[in-house]
Amino acid sequence: MSVEPFNRLVKLAARAFYDDITTKGDNQPKTGRSDNRGIAVVVLDALTRRQWVREEDLAKDLKLHSKQLRRTLRFFEEEKLVTRDHRKETAKGAKIYSAAVAATAEGQRTAKEGEEKIKLHTHSYCCLDYAQIYDVVRYRLHRLRKKLKDELENKNTVQEYICPNCGRRYNALDALRLVSPDDEYFHCENCNGELVAESDKLAAQEGGDGDDNARRRRREKLKDMLQKMEVQLKPLMDQLNRVKDLPVPEFGSLQAWEARASAAGRPVNGDSSSNDPFKSSQGLGYGRTPMTFIGETKVEVAFSGVEGKEEDVKSETASSDRKVLPPWMIKQGMNLTKEQRGEVKQESKMDGISSAEFSDDKKSNDDVDNKSLQDEYVKAYYAALLKKQQELEEAAKKQELLHAPNSNGVSESLSNRQVGMKSKREEDEGEDDVEWEEAPTGGSTGESYKVNDLNFEAEASGEEEDDIDWEDG
Amino acid sequence: MFFHIVLERNMQLHPRYFGRNLRDNLVSKLMKDVEGTCSGRHGFVVAITGIENIGKGLIRDGTGFVTFPVKYQCVVFRPFKGEILEAVVTMVNKMGFFAEAGPVQIFVSNHLIPDDMEFQSGDMPNYTTSDGSVKIQKDSEVRLKIIGTRVDATEIFCIGTIKDDFLGVINDPATA
Ligand SMILES: [Zn+2]
Numbered sequence: 079m080s081v082e083p084f085n086r087l088v089k090l091a092a093r094a095f096y097d098d099i100t101t102k103g104d105n106q107p108k109t110g111r112s113d114n115r116g117i118a119v120v121v122l123d124a125l126t127r128r129q130w131v132r133e134e135d136l137a138k139d140l141k142l143h144s145k146q147l148r149r150t151l152r153f154f155e156e157e158k159l160v161t162r163d164h165r166k167e168t169a170k171g172a173k174i175y176s177a178a179v180a181a182t183a184e185g186q187r188t189a190k191e192g193e194e195k196i197k198l199h200t201h202s203y204c205c206l207d208y209a210q211i212y213d214v215v216r217y218r219l220h221r222l223r224k225k226l227k228d229e230l231e232n233k234n235t236v237q238e239y240i241c242p243n244c245g246r247r248y249n250a251l252d253a254l255r256l257v258s259p260d261d262e263y264f265h266c267e268n269c270n271g272e273l274v275a276e277s278d279k280l281a282a283q284e285g286g287d288g289d290d291n292a293r294r295r296r297r298e299k300l301k302d303m304l305q306k307m308e309v310q311l312k313p314l315m316d317q318l319n320r321v322k323d324l325p326v327p328e329f330g331s332l333q334a335w336e337a338r339a340s341a342a343g344r345p346v347n348g349d350s351s352s353n354d355p356f357k358s359s360q361g362l363g364y365g366r367t368p369m370t371f372i373g374e375t376k377v378e379v380a381f382s383g384v385e386g387k388e389e390d391v392k393s394e395t396a397s398s399d400r401k402v403l404p405p406w407m408i409k410q411g412m413n414l415t416k417e418q419r420g421e422v423k424q425e426s427k428m429d430g431i432s433s434a435e436f437s438d439d440k441k442s443n444d445d446v447d448n449k450s451l452q453d454e455y456v457k458a459y460y461a462a463l464l465k466k467q468q469e470l471e472e473a474a475k476k477q478e479l480l481h482a483p484n485s486n487g488v489s490e491s492l493s494n495r496q497v498g499m500k501s502k503r504e505e506d507e508g509e510d511d512v513e514w515e516e517a518p519t520g521g522s523t524g525e526s527y528k529v530n531d532l533n534f535e536a537e538a539s540g541e542e543e544d545d546i547d548w549e550d551g
Numbered sequence: 552m553f554f555h556i557v558l559e560r561n562m563q564l565h566p567r568y569f570g571r572n573l574r575d576n577l578v579s580k581l582m583k584d585v586e587g588t589c590s591g592r593h594g595f596v597v598a599i600t601g602i603e604n605i606g607k608g609l610i611r612d613g614t615g616f617v618t619f620p621v622k623y624q625c626v627v628f629r630p631f632k633g634e635i636l637e638a639v640v641t642m643v644n645k646m647g648f649f650a651e652a653g654p655v656q657i658f659v660s661n662h663l664i665p666d667d668m669e670f671q672s673g674d675m676p677n678y679t680t681s682d683g684s685v686k687i688q689k690d691s692e693v694r695l696k697i698i699g700t701r702v703d704a705t706e707i708f709c710i711g712t713i714k715d716d717f718l719g720v721i722n723d724p725a726t727a
Pocket residue numbers: 241242243244245246266267268269270271
């Protein structure tokens with residue numbers, strides 16, 4: 079069961095159809111800062127690297143406000159791309175919290191205490207529904223094409239008739255009044271002339287009046303649109319064809335999936351999450367399984383493949399048989415991918431930090447999860463790391479200089495040279511928040527904590543995250 | 552589409568109907584007046600299925616007629632754009648064909664008939680495919696899609712298409 083072709087399908091569909099979706103409520107002003115277009119793509123991309131995931135965890139990984147994430151997920155649920163599951167769970171963290179609250183306000187709270195102890199918290203989980211996505215995307219394309227073609231062929235238009243004698247116009251809705259008992263034609267009510275169907279007339283005299291011109295322009299436009307659609311959505315259609323005969327990845331319901339995951343005998347939470355006070359306090363800890371790791375690794379390769387080809391710099395890590403995305407896709411889509419955690423203008427210094435952390439992380443994880451795929455990945459990663467080490471340091475130095483003015487332009491050019499590394503770093507971040515907190519090389523751990531807090535308070539939009547990353551470095 | 556709705560109407564009843572059978576008279580007059588009529592808003596009234604309530608009568612000065620407000624349940628038929636209907640062909644000509652779905656008249660113009668069907672004039676004008684396997688003539692049953700409606704206060708007229716998947720002849724009287 080290969081997920082990769084389907085993930086690619088999801089990514090293409092995300093960029094084709096959900097690129098400019100904003101999930102803001104209508105009452106909120108759409109200022110530049112709160113404009114969250116692109117989040118939908120980020121969320122879908124993140125889901126391709128996971129199976130079932132607790133929405134809180136996903137929000138944390140993406141550094142999104144959980145409300146915002148929920149809104150996006152609800153949207154995708156309606157779009158039939160995502161299945162969600164909600165269930166009540168005892169949350170240790172919540173218990174501890176309520177006990178603490180009860181202790182501080184003992185006098186009045188005694189009655190309430192017991193009640194709060196057994197309180198269950200509803201947690202939501204979500205997962206891509208690949209089978210349905212395949213159908214939904216196909217259906218959407220079918221409708222798009224049909225609509226355009228129908229309009230192009232005047233399929234659902236009301237036929238118009240003209241009297242050649244007096245120029246009076248009729249349409250098909252007048253048909254009942256126009257039939258004559260004598261012959262098989264429609265006749266003018268005015269002069270009893272034989273009516274001519276409009277389209278015939280159009281074909282007869284190509285010159286036409288303004289009305290005809292407008293119609294012709296519209297036809298041209300429709301034809302153009304249809305053509306553009308065929309060209310621009312070709313990668314998507316190709317991918318649909320590619321996955322047509324593949325078995326669809328099926329994770330089943332949340333319960334079934336969990337049962338399977340635990341049967342596989344893998345520790346549900348690596349030590350990565352036990353380092354995380356927030357996560358380990360959440361009781362059952364269904365946060366993530368190592369299976370997600372594998373998924374992520376694969377996806378990561380795909381990304382660096384695309385970006386690496388773009389640059390031809392570090393093709394070792396980027397060795398992949400993927401097709402290069404068409405330019406329009408790279409321009410929009412890839413940008414978004416980088417934006418994934420809001421770091422289009424991410425500094426290369428960040429890369430240095432996170433890669434160091436990443437290696438720590440890997441070591442600890444290797445004890446837990448010895449999948450060969452991961453090993454391969456680590457090997458490839460180290461190779462790239464070694465090769466890039468010097469350049470990174472240099473870049474880091476430069477970055478320090480750049481840090482003060484916050485100059486976007488310059489750092490962008492830097493980050494362009496670091497794309498391969500960056501995508502890796504994104505993955506790290508998506509996987510483990512731990513790095514943020516460990517962050518020994520960065521020397522700014524305190525700051526990152528603060529930043530995280532900010533993130534929870536404020537509506538975390540893509541732009542805000544940009545700022546955060548700047549501060550972080 | 553059919554709907555079961557409650558409508559209200561003021562019925563004027565001649566004094567000669569007053570008496571033991573007043574209610575029956577009122578209902579039968581209502582049926583005669585209402586069934587088969589068409590209002591742009593609700594569509595065709597197909598049948599009255601019940602009387603909800605008959606209000607107090609009001610005697611008109613001078614005439615002796617009494618006005619009763621009557622609330623009644625009825626089945627109405629209202630065609631909508633995009634709806635698929637099955638209809639019987641009533642007339643075929645060079646411009647297309649007319650069909651009836653119950654009380655509704657539908658016109659299908661020739662450009663909304665599949666391109667492979669050609670008009671054949673004669674005693675029994677019809678549209679036929681080149682291989683003669685499908686024929687639309689008077690009394691053919693067709694499934695069509697409504698693409699436009701003209702709704703007047705007392706009349707609904709539709710235009711339809713059979714140029715789409717699963718539309719067209721469903722029962723040919725010639726072969727049946
Ligand atoms: Zn005329």
